[in-house]
Amino acid sequence: MTPGGITRRQLLVATGAATLLSQLPMGLALGRDAGKVPAFIDTLIGKMTLQEKAGQLTLFSSASQNGAAAAANPVTFTGAVSVQIAAAIAGQLTGVFNSSNVLWHERLQKAAMQSRLKIPMIFAADVIHGFTTVFPVPLGESASFEPELARRTARAAAMEAASVGIDWTFAPMVDIARDARWGRGVEGSGEDVLLGRRMAAARVQGFQGERGLADPEAVAACPKHFCAYGAAEGGLDYNTTDVSERVLRQTYFPPFQAGFEAGALTTMAAFNEISGIPATANKWLLDDVLRGQWDFRGVVVSDYTGDEELIAHGFARDGRDAARLAILAGVDMSMQSGLYLKHLPDLVESGEVPLAVVDASVRRVLQLKAQLGLFDDPFRRIRPSAPSRQRLPETLALAREAARKSVVLLKNDNQVLPLRAGGQRIALIGPLAQDWDSTKGPWTLFGGDDSSSDLASGLKQAMADPTQLSVVAGCGYQGPLPGGIEDAVNAANAADVVIMAIGESRDHSGEARSRTSITVPQPQLDLLDAVAATGKPVVVVLGNGRALALGELLPKAQAVLVGWYLGSASGLGLADVLFGAYGPSARLPVSFPRESGQVPYYYDHKITGRPDPHPEKLSAFKTRYMTTPNAALFPFGFGLTYGRIEYGGLDIGDGRLTVEGTLAIRATVHNRGTRAAEEVVQLYIHDRAASITRPVQELKDFRKVALAPGASTQVHFTLRRADLLFIGQDLKPTVEPGTFDLWVAPSAEVDGLHATFELLA
Ligand code: BGC
Numbered sequence: 001m002t003p004g005g006i007t008r009r010q011l012l013v014a015t016g017a018a019t020l021l022s023q024l025p026m027g028l029a030l031g032r033d034a035g036k037v038p039a040f041i042d043t044l045i046g047k048m049t050l051q052e053k054a055g056q057l058t059l060f061s062s063a064s065q066n067g068a069a070a071a072a073n074p075v076t077f078t079g080a081v082s083v084q085i086a087a088a089i090a091g092q093l094t095g096v097f098n099s100s101n102v103l104w105h106e107r108l109q110k111a112a113m114q115s116r117l118k119i120p121m122i123f124a125a126d127v128i129h130g131f132t133t134v135f136p137v138p139l140g141e142s143a144s145f146e147p148e149l150a151r152r153t154a155r156a157a158a159m160e161a162a163s164v165g166i167d168w169t170f171a172p173m174v175d176i177a178r179d180a181r182w183g184r185g186v187e188g189s190g191e192d193v194l195l196g197r198r199m200a201a202a203r204v205q206g207f208q209g210e211r212g213l214a215d216p217e218a219v220a221a222c223p224k225h226f227c228a229y230g231a232a233e234g235g236l237d238y239n240t241t242d243v244s245e246r247v248l249r250q251t252y253f254p255p256f257q258a259g260f261e262a263g264a265l266t267t268m269a270a271f272n273e274i275s276g277i278p279a280t281a282n283k284w285l286l287d288d289v290l291r292g293q294w295d296f297r298g299v300v301v302s303d304y305t306g307d308e309e310l311i312a313h314g315f316a317r318d319g320r321d322a323a324r325l326a327i328l329a330g331v332d333m334s335m336q337s338g339l340y341l342k343h344l345p346d347l348v349e350s351g352e353v354p355l356a357v358v359d360a361s362v363r364r365v366l367q368l369k370a371q372l373g374l375f376d377d378p379f380r381r382i383r384p385s386a387p388s389r390q391r392l393p394e395t396l397a398l399a400r401e402a403a404r405k406s407v408v409l410l411k412n413d414n415q416v417l418p419l420r421a422g423g424q425r426i427a428l429i430g431p432l433a434q435d436w437d438s439t440k441g442p443w444t445l446f447g448g449d450d451s452s453s454d455l456a457s458g459l460k461q462a463m464a465d466p467t468q469l470s471v472v473a474g475c476g477y478q479g480p481l482p483g484g485i486e487d488a489v490n491a492a493n494a495a496d497v498v499i500m501a502i503g504e505s506r507d508h509s510g511e512a513r514s515r516t517s518i519t520v521p522q523p524q525l526d527l528l529d530a531v532a533a534t535g536k537p538v539v540v541v542l543g544n545g546r547a548l549a550l551g552e553l554l555p556k557a558q559a560v561l562v563g564w565y566l567g568s569a570s571g572l573g574l575a576d577v578l579f580g581a582y583g584p585s586a587r588l589p590v591s592f593p594r595e596s597g598q599v600p601y602y603y604d605h606k607i608t609g610r611p612d613p614h615p616e617k618l619s620a621f622k623t624r625y626m627t628t629p630n631a632a633l634f635p636f637g638f639g640l641t642y643g644r645i646e647y648g649g650l651d652i653g654d655g656r657l658t659v660e661g662t663l664a665i666r667a668t669v670h671n672r673g674t675r676a677a678e679e680v681v682q683l684y685i686h687d688r689a690a691s692i693t694r695p696v697q698e699l700k701d702f703r704k705v706a707l708a709p710g711a712s713t714q715v716h717f718t719l720r721r722a723d724l725l726f727i728g729q730d731l732k733p734t735v736e737p738g739t740f741d742l743w744v745a746p747s748a749e750v751d752g753l754h755a756t757f758e759l760l761a
Contacts, residue, residue, distance in 0.1 A: 040375075041366045045359055047117060048091075050345035053362045055092035056119065057333050058341040059301065060084065062099035069098040069445040072126060072511075073304050076336055084108065091115040092341060094333065094365060095122035097170070100131075100446045102384045105165030109378050120378035122369055127169040127207075127219065128187055129153070129441065131160035132390040132448035133399050133568050137441040137545060138173065138199070140406040140564030142189040143586035143639070145680045145702055147202035153402050154206025156395045158219045161446075163389035165382040167372050168220040170268060172203035174255035175225060179600035180590065181235025183513030186545035186565075187443055188230070190589030191602040192636060193251055194699045197258035204262040213265070214373030216380045223259030225270035225303060226290070227279060228252045232272060235599065237512045241272045246692070248274070249727045257294065265298035265368055269331050271306055278313045280306040281322075286330030299364045301333040302326060308337035319343060324352055332361035391448050396568060403566040403573025409584035409640040410550070410560040410592075416537050417559045418580025418642060418675075419497060422464030427495035428456055429474045429488045429531055430502040430524065432543040432563075441565030442510025442545060450568045455501050455541065458571020462579050470495065474527045477505045485530045492534040499578065500528055500540045500557070506565055509545025517596045518549050525552055532556040541574060547590040549598075550633060562588070580642060585678035585704065587639040587747065591632040598628060603636040603748035604695035611696075637699070637747035643677025643707060646670045649714070650744055650753035657719060657759045665717040667744040667753055671707035678706050681715045684748060686741040691729055697748050715744070724759060737761040 045053070061073065063081045079087065081104075087093040088111035099105065105123050112121045129135045135153040142150070154172070161169065176196055177185030189199040200223055209218040228248060232239040243252065256267065269286065270279040279285055280302050290296045307326040308319060316322035323343040326334065334340035347353040373380050409417070419426070432438060436454040440447050460466035474488035475481050492498045502524040508515065519525075520542070532538050540557040542548065544564060554560065561584070566573050576582040593601040612622040615629030624630045632638075649668035657663040671677050683701040687694040701717045719742075721735055728734030737759045745752020 037363055037367050038370055041363055041370065044117060044119070044366065045362055048362070050348055052091040052117065053358050054341045054344040055087070055090070056094045056362050056365050057344065057358070058092065058338060059094055059124065059333050059335045060096050060338070061336055062096040062104070064099050064101050064104040066100065066445070069100070072098065072443070072445055076305060077338070078336070085111045088112045088121060089114050091117060091119065093121065095124060097124035098126060098445060099123070100125065100164050100166070102164040102382060106379065106382045106384060109382055113378060119366070120369055120374035122167050122372070122374065123165050124168040124170060125161060125166045126171065126443060126445055127157050127161045127166065128171050128173065128443040130157045130399070130444070130567055131446050133157070133160060133395045134440050134444050134447045134450060135399055135402045135568070136406040136566045137186050137443070137564055138188055139186045139190055139545065139589060140566060141402055142195060142199050142589040143408050143562070143564070144402070144405040145195070145587050145704055146405060147198040149402055149405060150199050151202040151206035152398060154203045155209060156398055158207045158209065159217045160390050160395065162217045162219050162381045163383065163386065166219055167374065167381055168222065168266065169207055170222050170224060171207065172200055172221065172223060172259065173225070174200040174223045174259055175230035176251055176255065177230040177590070178602040179230070179232070179235035180518045180547040180593070181514050181516065181599055182230060182232055183237060183442070183509040183515070183545065184511055185230065185590065186441065186509040189255070190636070191591065192589065192604070192699055193254050194701070195589055196255035200255040200259040201262040204259045204264045208263055213371045214376065214380070220266055220368065220372060221259065221264040222266040222268055222301070223256050223264050224268035225279070226256060226267045226300070227270055227285060228274050229270040229272050236514050238271050242275050245731055246727045249731065260294065260296055265371065266301060267296070267298065268301050268303055269306055271303050271309065273313055278310055278315050280331055281310050281315055281325040281329045283329040291330060297364070299332045299368050300330055302331045302335045304335050305337045307331060307334050307339050320347065323347060327353055327357060327361065332364050399567055400569035400572050400576070403569045404576040404582045406564055406566060406586050407574060407577045407584055408562040408586040408588055410562060410634055410638070411554065411557065412640055413558045416497070416539060417578065419539070419578050421462055421579040424496040425468045425470070425494065426459065427491040427498045428459060428469060428471045428501060429491060429498060430500045430527065431473055431475060431477050431505070432501035432503060432541070433471050433473060435505065438506040438543055439565055439567060439570035440506060441567065442506050442513065447568070453568050453570045455571045455574055458573070458575040459499070459578070461572065462575035462581070475523045478521050478523060480523050480526070485527055488527055489530050489534060492531045492536050495536060498531055498536050498538045500531060500538055501543065502528065502540060503543040503548070504545055505543070506545070518546060518599065519596060520548060520553055528553060528556050539578070541578070547588070547592045549593055549596045551594050554633070580675070583642040583675060583677055584639065585641065585680070587637050587680045588634055589636070591636045591748070592634040594628050594633040597625070601632060603632065604698050606693050607696050632749060635747050635749035637680065637682050639680070639747070641677035641679060642673065642675040643671040643709065644673030645677060645679050645707070645746065646672055647744060647746070647753050650755055652742065652755050652757055655755065655757040657721065657757055659721060659760065663719040663757055665719065665742065665744065666714055668712055668714050669705060669707065670712040671709060674709050676706070676708050678704055679746065680704050682745055682747065683717045684743045684745060685719070685724070687724065687726070688739045688741065690726065690736050690738065692726060694726060697743070699748070717744070721759065735759070
């Protein structure tokens, strides 16, 4: 029985596919094993024309889209509604993406059911951080250091998206991002490999759910962009990437591997080239590594016109050549260019592309559809008359939980925070004060009505007397407003405390939003200067989609919160933290350098032959800038609480790790303060000498612990030999005996508790 109470037979008969029934192994559509291809798929492939096969490998942007979805990509030819309906009937379209219109999905699916072979359509979408309920941008959510939270928000997003017919999300984005100029870091988990792996796995599990992909509330995940998109030179989007195979294997591959191990059955080829070969035509990457070495059996989709862009890269001569190169490299599905539809039949007939290659791609696509349960019931996620699953109270409550858990406290002089919710006049100043549009972040295509999610609304709801709040923009994001500074200074003078909501608008990050300088724009710093000159305590609440260089800003503020773009419950979540209903518990998933010129800056950099022993003073002939040390202003993992945290009592036993053994690590964390706190306890190591130079520190584990005022807790970690693997000279994982440093610490780049241990041969 299907979840709708109809038998599989009834459904197949209803959709005209009864002849296939005898070949469909019962239960397989519910299975998640990408290895088994149901026999009916090969029967089906045997009946398909070349044109129909090319159609199954061709995905187009939906003809029916809202404005935000349409604006997410360059305008290219997609075809009108009637064209897509005709293509569906002709069996020349595998599916469409970025529509949220369930009636349109129903119409297209009905059209596909009129096609000769009645192969169901797949509906995809960029469901990146929520659907109609918007959760914090993935970078912000990663600051929670709570993979379980990421799993739950992905689950909720999948539930909303699936209920309008979406089968497949182009998420999670798992690109390690180490250059804050690159605008797309906002979509991922930041700079660290371990955090990236854990978040990738959690998000895949969340999207896909626990009941198998055929569950009507599951959507297939697509870890993207494979690979090394985040390593773009100069942080410039789409730019050349030139990284060694070792760095690929050590840094950029692991989050993908974690996503696949968690069950993801699709991936997207990246736009960029890697060392001269575009990812979309990179046979080594897609065939040798992904399918050969990792045994990935799922679908590789190109990025938006990624195959056609092989021409601009200077890798393909023309569209035909581009289609040939992409399919031969292992790209199963062409997104948006239409090149497969146009050229594959001819390429097969001419012998330039073996039929077996096309069939293998078609098999993978049909298998994905089978796993999603679409052959069982093409309408399983298309339920126009079912009760709405959008923005349920519990989903909005989750958005608030996620929002407050994403806020990082960087500075809190004289414990200016938390503010009192009554009895003080607050001036809220800055372009982000009432900009609910920016709370959505750059990749919200389907968000519901969040017009009361801005900071001003959130504060008013939390304040005992909302008339004690005055709100002034003061300036725009990039330029002054007439009389803006004067208004802001007047508001500050009339208040007891000022909250400055400044930073980046949603347009500062996202795709094609690279910046040359990662600072808060100057007009906003000028505004801050003027307000700070009033002498009133200033709390800065940043809106941002990347690490920012805060050197200039910091001295002007008594407190600084990193607020990212927090989504549907942005204002409420921030108010929870500002007024202390919730103590800040997030940690930076990216290092905040001192100056823009340091980027790419990341904490697990190499040591070099001339490390700088005294970063705070200028030493000659050391690895540092003339004016700036080679260190972050706020390192990866950093974040304060409203408590007063102390670390002590490090115990690592005899400090010897044997081949089969484990190293048990214990440390005690105390909250000596008067307010509750959640601490993210982090375990770092450094391999002192190895046949490949090792980073100065590497995160190996973390635990988030809640501590009541005055409470202490012992935190346990376990290290195994496998945790110490690195990619050796032969490009294979290896581990070498020797001495290791170990730190249990509140962030990277601080001493914390230190010990050394020996890895025995
Ligand atoms: C982006 C992808 C996205 C696709 C479809 C591309 O421009 O790089 O991440 O999934 O568009 O919207």
